Amino acid sequence: MSAPTLEQFQNQVSELLLRHRSLLDVMSKFGQAGASVNRAVSKAVTDCGCIELNARKQQYSEELNLENAKSTLQSHLSGQVCEHCRDVLKAELGRNLFYMTAMCNLLDIELNEVIADEYDKCRALGLFNLT
Numbered sequence: 850m851s852a853p854t855l856e857q858f859q860n861q862v863s864e865l866l867l868r869h870r871s872l873l874d875v876m877s878k879f880g881q882a883g884a885s886v887n888r889a890v891s892k893a894v895t896d897c898g899c900i901e902l903n904a905r906k907q908q909y910s911e912e913l914n915l916e917n918a919k920s921t922l923q924s925h926l927s928g929q930v931c932e933h934c935r936d937v938l939k940a941e942l943g944r945n946l947f948y949m950t951a952m953c954n955l956l957d958i959e960l961n962e963v964i965a966d967e968y969d970k971c972r973a974l975g976l977f978n979l980t
Contacts, residue, residue, distance in 0.1 A: 855960045862950040872955050879948035886941045889934070899931035 853861070866875075893900050904925040930938065953960050 855964065859950050859954065859960045862947055863954045866951050866954065870955075872952070875948055875951045875955060879945070879952055882941065882945040882948050886938070886945050889937045889941045893930055893934040893938070897931060897934050898928075899934050900926055900928040902926060 894902055902925050950960055953963065
């Protein structure tokens with residue numbers, strides 16, 4: 850079975866969105882879903898321990914060119930997300946994507962266009978995108 854297209858996913862979300870038809874409700878659910886993603890990452894660190902964070906100031910030097918800076922800067926992450934935490938994270942990210950798509954539906958915005966526009970912006974701005 851092939852992966853669904855973004856258009857198919859957006860149509861599916863539209864069909865399922867019965868309870869949360871209010872834009873304000875969808876916005877609050879989207880925010881809540883984002884917080885749940887953050888919580889799942891925190892639990893992978895604090896409860897499971899499959900990943901660790903060791904955050905400190907990034908050591909960026911003005912003498913480095915942008916390509917070298919990319920390899921110098923760190924994610925502060927070590928370890929690998931275990932299967933259980935990966936499943937939880939995928940579920941929470943999926944729920945977040947669901948509510949983002951629901952917001953697109955209510956605002957009459959095509960998810961394909963959002964992704965295409967962001968892709969074009971990233972491609973055009975490259976390292977200057979600062980995301």
